[in-house]
Amino acid sequence: MKEKWISVEDIGQVKLVKNKRSKQLRITVKPSGEVRVSMPWYASYESGISFLMKRKEWVLDTLAHYQNHPLRQNSFQPGVLFQTRYKTYELAVSKRTGNRLIISFPENRCVLEFPENRSPDSQGLQEAITNVLTELLRKEARLYLPKRTKELAEQLHFRYNRVFIKNNKSNWGSCSSLGNINLNLHLMRLPDPFIDFVIVHELVHTVIPNHGQEFKAAMQRFFPEAKTMEKELKNYHPRFFTN
Structure with a gap:
């Protein structure tokens, strides 16, 4: 592709x-x-x-x-779950019996199979799926986000201290007073332009700690459609389910 x-x-x-x-x-x-x-x-x-x-x-x-009319979903169901820049994640039913999730990586996909004798709505299975997907996203995030942050910082002439990968439920990223940047592992489920938008947002915070007019003007320089992108970013959520 x-x-x-x-x-x-x-x-x-x-x-x-x-x-x-x-x-x-x-x-x-x-x-x-x-x-x-x-x-x-x-x-x-x-x-x-x-x-x-x-x-x-x-x-x-x-x-x-x-x-x-937003879709309401509060559990993982068989089918395509989401796509990252590296893989398409899918949940499938296996004809075997037992309790374990089987994970395979055919081509650019990650397939999680659960046995047909278990309901996908069981709490134990849903927790297992959540844990597995979280760790897989964490690996992807560690592979990509620190490297991409370094690239953007060099291009745009920003300096920062370290990058940490988090699993926050309410924000995509943050920047500490020490210049440390925290990035949410769920960024990997976003299209690339929005990943860059969040990273640059935090890089700007290394210089401008608030969201005042100076900050907005800086974001506008790097992203001429910053206002539109900020609005569109609200269509995504830094967690698997919104309800």
């Missing part, structure tokens, strides 16, 4: 994805607010953008519907 992010007025960030298995152009709008245009490998990005713009009204109507 080959990906490209574009910014579309009123919609925000849109992912264009070229896939050798795609036979036609297709638009997907997720309850999280992510908009994705799937394209055949040979199609031009311009054709994907044109296809999107012709259906812009439908995309906006769908986004408004999800905003007014």
